[in-house]
Amino acid sequence: IYDFVYQYLKNNGKVYDLGQNSMVPYNFEDGQRIFRTYVDLALERGIINCNWPILESPSLVGNILALDDENERKKLLPYFLTINTEHQDALQKIAEHYLEYNGDWPESINYSNGVNTFLTYLMTLLTKNDPSLHLGQKYPQILEALPKPFYMTYPNKEETILFGDGHRKYSPNYHAYETAYYLSKLENQEKFVNIYGSLLNSNIAQGNYKRFQLGERSYGARFYNEPTKLLWFEPKIEGGVKDYPLPVTDELPFAGIVLQRNLSDNQNAEDDLMGFVGGGHYVHGHATGMFMELYGKGFVLGGKSGRSKYRTEIHENYYRLFASNNTVIVNGSSEGKGGWAGLEINTVEKIAVEPAPKTEAISPYNSFSITRFKDDKGDKTEALQERTLGIVRTSSKTGYYIDVFRSKSSLPNQYHDYIYHNIGESLRIASGKKALPLFSDKNRFLNSRDKPWTNNKKAKHPGWHYFESIETSKPTSNNITATFTANKLNPVPIRMTAYILGAEDREYTSVLAPPTTEGPKPYKSAKTPTLVIRKKNEAWQNPF
Numbered sequence: 001i002y003d004f005v006y007q008y009l010k011n012n013g014k015v016y017d018l019g020q021n022s023m024v025p026y027n028f029e030d031g032q033r034i035f036r037t038y039v040d041l042a043l044e045r046g047i048i049n050c051n052w053p054i055l056e057s058p059s060l061v062g063n064i065l066a067l068d069d070e071n072e073r074k075k076l077l078p079y080f081l082t083i084n085t086e087h088q089d090a091l092q093k094i095a096e097h098y099l100e101y102n103g104d105w106p107e108s109i110n111y112s113n114g115v116n117t118f119l120t121y122l123m124t125l126l127t128k129n130d131p132s133l134h135l136g137q138k139y140p141q142i143l144e145a146l147p148k149p150f151y152m153t154y155p156n157k158e159e160t161i162l163f164g165d166g167h168r169k170y171s172p173n174y175h176a177y178e179t180a181y182y183l184s185k186l187e188n189q190e191k192f193v194n195i196y197g198s199l200l201n202s203n204i205a206q207g208n209y210k211r212f213q214l215g216e217r218s219y220g221a222r223f224y225n226e227p228t229k230l231l232w233f234e235p236k237i238e239g240g241v242k243d244y245p246l247p248v249t250d251e252l253p254f255a256g257i258v259l260q261r262n263l264s265d266n267q268n269a270e271d272d273l274m275g276f277v278g279g280g281h282y283v284h285g286h287a288t289g290m291f292m293e294l295y296g297k298g299f300v301l302g303g304k305s306g307r308s309k310y311r312t313e314i315h316e317n318y319y320r321l322f323a324s325n326n327t328v329i330v331n332g333s334s335e336g337k338g339g340w341a342g343l344e345i346n347t348v349e350k351i352a353v354e355p356a357p358k359t360e361a362i363s364p365y366n367s368f369s370i371t372r373f374k375d376d377k378g379d380k381t382e383a384l385q386e387r388t389l390g391i392v393r394t395s396s397k398t399g400y401y402i403d404v405f406r407s408k409s410s411l412p413n414q415y416h417d418y419i420y421h422n423i424g425e426s427l428r429i430a431s432g433k434k435a436l437p438l439f440s441d442k443n444r445f446l447n448s449r450d451k452p453w454t455n456n457k458k459a460k461h462p463g464w465h466y467f468e469s470i471e472t473s474k475p476t477s478n479n480i481t482a483t484f485t486a487n488k489l490n491p492v493p494i495r496m497t498a499y500i501l502g503a504e505d506r507e508y509t510s511v512l513a514p515p516t517t518e519g520p521k522p523y524k525s526a527k528t529p530t531l532v533i534r535k536k537n538e539a540w541q542n543p544f
Contacts, residue, residue, distance in 0.1 A: 002062075146177075163257065163278055165310075197237050202243065249353055257277070260369060277387050279373060303326075335462060337378060372387075382411050416539040448463055504542070510529070511532060
């Protein structure tokens, strides 16, 4: 903004003074002092080793470039480029962080997307200001990571996988794509010209994006806005038009995530299948265990519960903990401990996956992943777990998931609880054609209710004291079906049915969990039907 108004100010243009309620001459000396103050705030008042230094960097760089003294600018710019302080990470350190985490910024998607967007903008700004910097060529891992939210989308193209403090809703990052395309052209990086050109042209061809369409007028303070499109967007975009699909399998190693897709040959997203298994520790991460999401009929039906407002009791003691995820809780005591916000868990490890991420599948009908997790952060679990998630396509419109979860503890008197949430109004648990008799069981999940809670430090693990309407069966070894019904998504009800192979002494519980806040709109505030299966003793030789 200062660049745009500078000549006006130099020609005795006046500015509005809020205190005097009048137009006055601009005080350049005061302006320079304020620019230096913002530089100092970034370098001396921030925090490091998270997204915060990147969020402060547009202010740091913008205020440095607004300084009149060229020597002062040259002295200060290295504090963004290469020189770290105790309160601000430089670009060089940040870029190395990407390489440590397999090319990803290790936070949930909305945070990593913000980091990638800011860094792309700043690399473009500074490379245009000084072409000898070649920041796009120096740090290609940032340009590589920018479209990652798109690569993680579900087939409905409106939602992405959910982990940590992220949001599920997905919107293409057009302004960042345009900036990345401009930088790629500036740096003669053909690979990224093709990637971003294709992302832009595909959305233009599908009618999702209209270049140079003036948006609604906004008075929000933004470091770039409509006028900068004339400076930062290329007149024409090169690149082929590509529609979905994305790879059959993909991964986010820092979050322990391995995902699978099976897209129908009829080009209908309602008939596509997708799921993933994951779990790990990172800033804004949750203590999830080895958790799963499942997609069907155009919606994420079996999903992570979401989130609530930061620092609220339910957010910290339910939405960030095991009980809000499709996972297995061991001895009623699974927890995160240490690390960010006291939520550290081990990272889920990939054992096998077919097809290998981003490679061609052996079969168009099948895929699978096998992953492993150690649940040992508390002192009452000491468990090893393995999970196999598979997709089987049976026709253009039909298919099913296979979920095999093994869990065992080295402690005596062990027991394991398999938890699965599915959006809808109801859950029916049956043995054969008859409903399985269930009995009120109000005290079953109360062991976490009275634990101590320290905001953002210590939580009430595993968080299942929020379960309501608890009804449990007597122990049974029968085969069981559990059917979830959602009536508000389509003209006809959507049902998800779990076919569960019987095993000795299992207890089946129906509960209502808190709302799936990142679920489909009709269910964002409704209680979530949830199945809990308890297996006393190990669940390894006879897994869930």
